[in-house]
Amino acid sequence: MTIELLTGGPRPHRAGAVATTAAYARRGLLKLRRVPEQLVDVTIGPILMLVMFTYVFGGAIAGTTGDYLQFLLPGILVMGVLFTAVQSGVTLQADRSAGVVDRFRSLPGWRAAPLVGAVLADSVRYVATAAIIIVTGLLLGFDAGGGVLGVLAAALLVVVFAFALSWLFTTLGLAVRSAGAVQGIGMMAVFLLVFVSNVFVDPATLPGAVAAFVDVNPISHLVDAVRALLHGEPAGPEVALALAEAAAVTAVFAPLTARLYRR
Amino acid sequence: MTLAIETAGLRKRFGQVSALDGLDLTVERGVVYGLLGPNGAGKTTAVRVLATLLVADDGEARVLGHDVRREAEAVRSRLSLTGQYASVDQDLTGAENLALIGRLLGRSGRGARDRAAELLAAFDLADAAGRPVKHYSGGMRRRLDIAASIVVTPDLLVLDEPTTGLDPRSRADVWRIVRALAAQGTTILLTTQYLEEADALAGRVAVVDHGRVVAEGTPGELKASVGAARLHVRFDDGGTAAAAAGTLRTAFGLEVVHEPGSGTLTAPVDDPERATAMLTELTRRHPPMTGFSLDRPSLDEVFLSLTARQEVPS
Numbered sequence: 001m002t003i004e005l006l007t008g009g010p011r012p013h014r015a016g017a018v019a020t021t022a023a024y025a026r027r028g029l030l031k032l033r034r035v036p037e038q039l040v041d042v043t044i045g046p047i048l049m050l051v052m053f054t055y056v057f058g059g060a061i062a063g064t065t066g067d068y069l070q071f072l073l074p075g076i077l078v079m080g081v082l083f084t085a086v087q088s089g090v091t092l093q094a095d096r097s098a099g100v101v102d103r104f105r106s107l108p109g110w111r112a113a114p115l116v117g118a119v120l121a122d123s124v125r126y127v128a129t130a131a132i133i134i135v136t137g138l139l140l141g142f143d144a145g146g147g148v149l150g151v152l153a154a155a156l157l158v159v160v161f162a163f164a165l166s167w168l169f170t171t172l173g174l175a176v177r178s179a180g181a182v183q184g185i186g187m188m189a190v191f192l193l194v195f196v197s198n199v200f201v202d203p204a205t206l207p208g209a210v211a212a213f214v215d216v217n218p219i220s221h222l223v224d225a226v227r228a229l230l231h232g233e234p235a236g237p238e239v240a241l242a243l244a245e246a247a248a249v250t251a252v253f254a255p256l257t258a259r260l261y262r263r
Numbered sequence: 264m265t266l267a268i269e270t271a272g273l274r275k276r277f278g279q280v281s282a283l284d285g286l287d288l289t290v291e292r293g294v295v296y297g298l299l300g301p302n303g304a305g306k307t308t309a310v311r312v313l314a315t316l317l318v319a320d321d322g323e324a325r326v327l328g329h330d331v332r333r334e335a336e337a338v339r340s341r342l343s344l345t346g347q348y349a350s351v352d353q354d355l356t357g358a359e360n361l362a363l364i365g366r367l368l369g370r371s372g373r374g375a376r377d378r379a380a381e382l383l384a385a386f387d388l389a390d391a392a393g394r395p396v397k398h399y400s401g402g403m404r405r406r407l408d409i410a411a412s413i414v415v416t417p418d419l420l421v422l423d424e425p426t427t428g429l430d431p432r433s434r435a436d437v438w439r440i441v442r443a444l445a446a447q448g449t450t451i452l453l454t455t456q457y458l459e460e461a462d463a464l465a466g467r468v469a470v471v472d473h474g475r476v477v478a479e480g481t482p483g484e485l486k487a488s489v490g491a492a493r494l495h496v497r498f499d500d501g502g503t504a505a506a507a508a509g510t511l512r513t514a515f516g517l518e519v520v521h522e523p524g525s526g527t528l529t530a531p532v533d534d535p536e537r538a539t540a541m542l543t544e545l546t547r548r549h550p551p552m553t554g555f556s557l558d559r560p561s562l563d564e565v566f567l568s569l570t571a572r573q574e575v576p577s
Contacts, residue, residue, distance in 0.1 A: 027359075
């Protein structure tokens with residue numbers, strides 16, 4: 001081993017918050033490119049559900065499979081992207097266990113940059129997941145009444161909501177001791193919220209207590225908004241409510257994540 | 264010149280366990296300083312407090328004049344930590360890992376890539392630059408981890424057990440890196456549980472046990488503190504050895520150790536020059552001598568005598 005040039009010249013100027021956040025985001029994207037399976041893992045489930053539910057239950061639930069696809073696709077879009085959000089917590093937990101978090105925390109710079117960078121990089125995965133599900137839906141014959149603008153707006157809304165919800169999973173990621181636990185608990189939570197919502201059926205037929213939960217479930221509100229946007233119906237209040245809930249989740253869990261990260 | 268590290272009465276508890284129990288350290292700049300202690304002595308806790316990863320319950324700690332709590336950002340910009348567990352990203356390549364650290368420390372994209380290539384070459388990792396780190400051997404990973412700590416030359420480099428778990432060749436590589444960095448004037452704080460390592464690398468050593476410093480000095484001073492050098496003399500038979508032991512006792516007034524029947528005697532030598540006189544006397548009065556050796560207590564013996572733990576009956 002020849003050891004020369006070990007000193008790296010003068011110390012560069014301290015990196016700003018934007019530059020460090022961008023560097024962390026870049027790292028997230030490199031990891032995604034290196035391990036594309038993590039995207040396939042979480043996308044294949046919703047795609048299978050979309051196909052199976054449409055062709056197995058569709059006729060029974062909505063009369064025709066085509067009608068059910070119109071109803072189901074917006075909910076599957078929400079479910080798929082929220083599954084992807086769980087991965088933010090899994091990644092952070094893995095970083096912590098591997099000692100990578102220690103390295104980052106011992107570097108100078110904006111304290112929240114590693115978190116914000118990672119979550120921003122995850123947004124790219126949300127966009128990819130959303131695109132895959134929407135394209136599959138269109139191939140199956142989904143009629144997007146909202147047109148290109150409606151589809152883009154719906155995808156954007158889901159991505160923003162997932163971005164907010166990922167702070168919940170990063171908090172979870174720092175609170176438990178293994179990546180497997182984050183995956184298990186996170187998926188279970190999304191699954192429950194998605195099933196006890198208006199994703200699969202019209203809540204009008206549900207028993208009182210369940211219907212009451214569906215009514216206050218933020219996932220239902222998000223699905224209402226996404227459905228309206230995709231179908232090209234007026235969606236103003238629904239979108240506003242979903243965005244307000246996304247802001248509330250971020251306001252609670254982003255600071256909580258930052259606090260746990262510093263510990 | 265300000266000190267590299269200065270701690271006073273540092274305390275940290277984790278539940279019932281007292282990891283740091285009044286740790287006092289003074290480390291000058293420009294030295295390799297060894298923090299030596301058994302597992303669980305508090306070395307890693309001390310290092311994490313210095314690197315601002317952990318806040319102590321009580322006491323003061325300054326790194327290069329900056330308080331680790333009130334001026335944490337200044338500490339972070341001058342200290343680099345290589346933790347006990349390789350803290351590089353397994354999914355990224357060696358080059359990507361180093362370029363990432365370079366960017367985080369303010370280098371431009373090209374500057375960060377150039378510096379990464381330079382370090383990979385210097386650390387014998389150029390061939391593996393484009394491979395994901397998860398395919399690296401333990402030694403390669405550790406070298407990359409140390410390289411990540413000097414992407415921008417720190418004023419204080421902290422290496423937490425840098426050779427634990429490495430094979431002998433990789434350990435020798437790390438030693439060479441530490442020596443090269445020290446030769447260029449980087450102050451290094453190194454924790455280790457290997458006495459041999461502290462002896463080989465560190466100019467000064469603090470022996471840590473139960474969260475406090477139990478001895479401090481150069482490796483030579485520490486060895487001297489435990490006791491005198493010892494002269495071992497061998498004879499053909501036990502009778503001659505016994506007679507020789509008697510001669511040394513009467514002529515030099517020494518507490519000579521000789522097991523009945525053994526051909527070897529051991530005598531303490533506080534002044535090594537006195538050994539010449541002792542050997543001359545023995546060759547004159549009890550020939551033939553078959554051999555002799557002079558040794559100092561090993562750092563192992565120092566270590567064991569300093570960190571002797573009370574045996575608790577279970």
